[in-house]
Amino acid sequence: MASSVNIKPGIPVVLRELESSSPLFKQGSSLRVTGKLQAYIVETAIAVITDGGVSLKIDTQHLRDISFRISSIYQFIGELLVHPENDAVLQARVGRNVDGMDLNLYHQSLQLRRQFESELVNSRAN
Incomplete structure (x- = not known):
């Protein structure tokens, strides 16, 4: 029987x-x-994504079957590696092109999701 690895879900965050x-x-x-x-x-497999004037480096060395196009929108799930002086890189385990996604609407949906989850937690505490 294969050993189970505890992979945590990627918490959706906005770069800022x-x-x-x-x-x-x-x-x-x-x-x-x-x-x-x-x-x-290409040589380092490092992608840089931006949103709202904030950027983040993404290490894509473990991703397969994904082609990168400058100015396209991408979504990555992975673990954050924090280096000295607060330089962070996301070690991606999943990546996909999400061209066509309305980032403003996506941000609004994240806010609504967080509001709902907060209300749910509060209602269960009562």
Whole structure:
């Protein structure tokens, strides 16, 4: 029987939420990020995505069957690796092109989801 590996779900976050003071900005956080591809360096397999003026490096070395196009929108799930001086890289385990996604609507849906989850937790506590 194969050993089970505990893979945590990627918590959906907006890039501007990933500042050093954020509770999600810690080594090994499992995150889902979305942004527009600004750069891709083939030799290092590092992609840079941006959203709302904030950028994040994505290590794509473990991804297969994905082609990168500058200015396309991508979504990645992976673990955050925090380096000295708060330089972070997401070690992607899943990546996909999500061209056609309305990022403003996506951000609104994340806010509504968080509001719902908060209300659900509060209603169960009572």
